[in-house]
Amino acid sequence: MTLSEFARRCGGTLHGQDSLFTGFATDSRGVQMGNLFLAIKGANVDGHDFAPQAIAAGAAGILAERPVEGVYILVPNLVNGLARYALSLRRDYSGPVVGITGSNGKTSAKEFTAAALSVRGDVIKTEGNRNSEFTSPLLWHDVSPLTSAVVVEMGMRGFNQIAHLAGFTKPTIGLITCIGTAHIEMVGSRAGIAQAKGELLQALPPGGTSILWQEDDFLNDLKVLAPGPVRTFGFDPHSDCRIVGYKALNWSSSVVRGELDGSVWEAELPVLGRHQALNAAAAVLAAATTGVDPQEAANQLRTATLPPMRMEVREWNGATLLLDNYNASPDSTVAALRALSESPSAGRKWAVLGEMKELGSFAESGHRMVGKALGESSVELALLLGEGTRYIADEALIAGYPAHQVEQTDEIDLALIRRYLAGLKVGDVLLIKGSRALGLERALEGG
Numbered sequence: 001m002t003l004s005e006f007a008r009r010c011g012g013t014l015h016g017q018d019s020l021f022t023g024f025a026t027d028s029r030g031v032q033m034g035n036l037f038l039a040i041k042g043a044n045v046d047g048h049d050f051a052p053q054a055i056a057a058g059a060a061g062i063l064a065e066r067p068v069e070g071v072y073i074l075v076p077n078l079v080n081g082l083a084r085y086a087l088s089l090r091r092d093y094s095g096p097v098v099g100i101t102g103s104n105g106k107t108s109a110k111e112f113t114a115a116a117l118s119v120r121g122d123v124i125k126t127e128g129n130r131n132s133e134f135t136s137p138l139l140w141h142d143v144s145p146l147t148s149a150v151v152v153e154m155g156m157r158g159f160n161q162i163a164h165l166a167g168f169t170k171p172t173i174g175l176i177t178c179i180g181t182a183h184i185e186m187v188g189s190r191a192g193i194a195q196a197k198g199e200l201l202q203a204l205p206p207g208g209t210s211i212l213w214q215e216d217d218f219l220n221d222l223k224v225l226a227p228g229p230v231r232t233f234g235f236d237p238h239s240d241c242r243i244v245g246y247k248a249l250n251w252s253s254s255v256v257r258g259e260l261d262g263s264v265w266e267a268e269l270p271v272l273g274r275h276q277a278l279n280a281a282a283a284v285l286a287a288a289t290t291g292v293d294p295q296e297a298a299n300q301l302r303t304a305t306l307p308p309m310r311m312e313v314r315e316w317n318g319a320t321l322l323l324d325n326y327n328a329s330p331d332s333t334v335a336a337l338r339a340l341s342e343s344p345s346a347g348r349k350w351a352v353l354g355e356m357k358e359l360g361s362f363a364e365s366g367h368r369m370v371g372k373a374l375g376e377s378s379v380e381l382a383l384l385l386g387e388g389t390r391y392i393a394d395e396a397l398i399a400g401y402p403a404h405q406v407e408q409t410d411e412i413d414l415a416l417i418r419r420y421l422a423g424l425k426v427g428d429v430l431l432i433k434g435s436r437a438l439g440l441e442r443a444l445e446g447g
Contacts, residue, residue, distance in 0.1 A: 001141070003061045006036065007073045010085040012063070016071030021060035024138050033058035039068065040078065040134055079133045079164075086137035087168040093143055093150065096290045099169055099200050101154040101162055102177025103193060104332045105279045106131075108271070108306055109177050110153040112283035115304040116297035117290065121148035128307060131155040136165050149290065156196050158186045166203030174200045174226075175211040175286055177279065179218040180331035185360030194218040198225040209289050211282055214239040231289065233281040235274075241285040241294075248272045248343040251320050251429065252313040256280050260294045267298035271311050273339035275332075309441060311339065318426030319347070321444070328356045328435045330366035334373040340431045341378040347427030351379045352417050354434025355386025367391035374406075375399020379431075383420055384408040386438065417443035 003021055007014040022034040028050035031037055037054035039047035039062050051068035062072040063081065075081035090097075098117070100110050107129060114125040124147050126139055131153040143150060154165045179194045187196050201210045202225050210226035212219055214234035223230050233241040245257035249268075256277040257266045267280055280301050287297035306312075307326065314321040324336045333353065340349055351374070359366045371392040374382055376399055384392050384406065393408040409416065417432070417440060424430060434440040 003036070003071065003073060006063075006085065009088040010063070010073070010075055010081040012073040012075040012081055014061075014071075014073050015067070016061070019060050019071070024141070025054065025059065026134060028053040028057065031057035031059050034060050036060060036073075037062050038078065038082075038134060039064040041065070082134065082137040083164065083168045086140045087170075089140035089143060090168055090170055093140075093147065095147060095149055096173060097150045097152065097169060097171045098173045098175060098286050099152050099154055099166060099171030099203070100175045100177070101156060101197050101200050102175075103180030103182040103197070104329060104335070105177040105275060106153050106155075107326075108276060108304075108310060109175060109279040109282050110151055111304040111306055112269075112279050112301055113175070113286045114149075114151045115300045116283040116287035116292065117149040117151065118300050118303070119287065119292045119296045120290065122146050123149045123151060125151040126153040129153070129155070131165075133161065133164055137168060140168075154200060156183060156186075156193075159192075159196050160199070162196060163199040163203065166200055169203075171200065171204060171208065173209050173211065173286055173289055174204050175282055176200065176213070176216075176222060177282060178213050178331065179216055179222075180329055181359060181362055181366055182327065182329035182331070183358050184362045184366075185358045188360070189362075190218070191221075194221050198222055201225040201227070204228060211285055211289070213278065213282075231285055233285050234278065239281075241281045241288075243277050243281050246274055246277045248339075251322065251343060258284065258294075258298075260284060260288055263294050265294040265298040267301040269301055270304060271306055272343055273311060273335060274342070275335035275339070276311075311336065314444075316421065316424060316430075316444075319424035319428040319430065320345075322429065322431045323441055324431065324433045325438075325441050326436060328354065328433055330356060330359075330362075330369045333370045333433055336431055336433050337370070337373045337377045337379065340429065343429075345427065345429050347425055347429065348380050349378055349429050349431075350381045350383075350420060350424070351377075351431040351433070352383045352385065352420060352440065353389060353392060353431075354412065354438040354440050355388035357435040357437055359388075363388055364391050368395040371395025372399050375401040380405060381420075382406045383416060385412050385416070385434070385440070386410065412438050412440075414440075414443040 025035040055070035214232035375396040
């Protein structure tokens with residue numbers, strides 16, 4: 001695309017010589033030759049200040065809110081300009097668009113859904129976690145006449161954000177994995193999370209299908225927001241896409257079996273955990289909504305590539321490490337502990353758990369929820385790091401967890417993790433789970 005066409009589509013004005021550009025960059029350090037650099041003004045860093053570096057690195061131009069050095073496209077507001085650009089491309093596409101959000105599992109559900117829909121042909125999906133108001137619009141740049149389906153992950157950091165993303169994505173199918181506790185600080189309560197996530201359903205067209213978790217506490221609240229058919233997934237017998245069997249094969253794969261509209265389907269997943277079985281069922285249901293045979297969709301799930309540090313399996317001197325450090329909420333931590341407990345092991349099962357962030361007034365009860373799950377698990381030794389984990393330790397002891405099997409410190413002490421790593425024997429399994437901000441995986445550096 002030319003810079004002048006981009007300017008026309010985003011409602012901006014081109015200053016300087018027109019040329020073709022290829023792709024986008026949001027960090028001046030990652031600019032490749034011919035990129036359009038987005039001068040994003042953040043809380044601590046203003047991208048406009050790095051325009052000279054971006055041009056020097058080969059950027060074709062800068063998308064900016066004020067004049068900068070070199071060729072630039074001036075827009076009154078970067079977020080609105082990107083949304084306008086994406087909407088101009090979305091209007092040219094007539095295939096199915098699946099919007100996905102949820103407190104937990106949305107990235108895994110996105111990957112599984114894209115794999116399931118690959119039966120139809122070429123699928124464009126949100127790459128990595130590029131699900132913000134700055135990065136989500138860029139996906140539409142890659143859509144072509146050969147695209148058979150689009151799968152869009154939508155992050156939520158407050159009210160009206162998903163409404164904004166859905167405004168230019170215009171999904172035809174809306175999938176909400178669950179209403180949990182992640183980012184609860186932003187909206188005050190789980191009811192607030194349901195309201196914010198429900199903005200996806202409100203953006204669907206009159207005939208658009210809503211796909212929801214049958215066991216969700218907020219199922220009925222979400223159903224009210226749905227403008228069209230509602231279909232559910234889950235272990236519950238009332239689920240439209242019901243999981244009837246789950247089995248962990250090893251630390252990196254599992255088998256899930258389900259039923260949908262009288263058809264039985266079975267899939268091998270490249271990951272373990274009942275929570276991943278739910279994501280798989282949601283994906284099969286989403287694909288089936290577009291006309292894909294459930295078993296054909298299920299066959300493709302083994303090809304899904306899940307991002308790093310989401311129950312990522314690593315070998316460590318004959319032991320197994322489960323890295324689940326992309327993010328942590330009470331729900332996802334409980335799910336990780338359950339997956340660890342349910343899976344077969346030749347050795348001991350240990351866990352390193354870091355405190356969970358962005359829980360606001362839910363901090364104590366959220367950590368206690370994890371403590372209860374730890375107390376009921378088969379984990380034989382637990383290291384708890386961070387102030388909030390005091391509540392995990394306390395609740396685990398209340399649940400009957402032996403005091404000599406738990407170690408808690410308010411510090412994020414990587415040396416302690418390394419001590420646990422050194423104590424692993426062949427056949428042991430260690431789960432390392434914590435919020436992204438803690439960087440617990442740094443303990444593995446040099447290992």
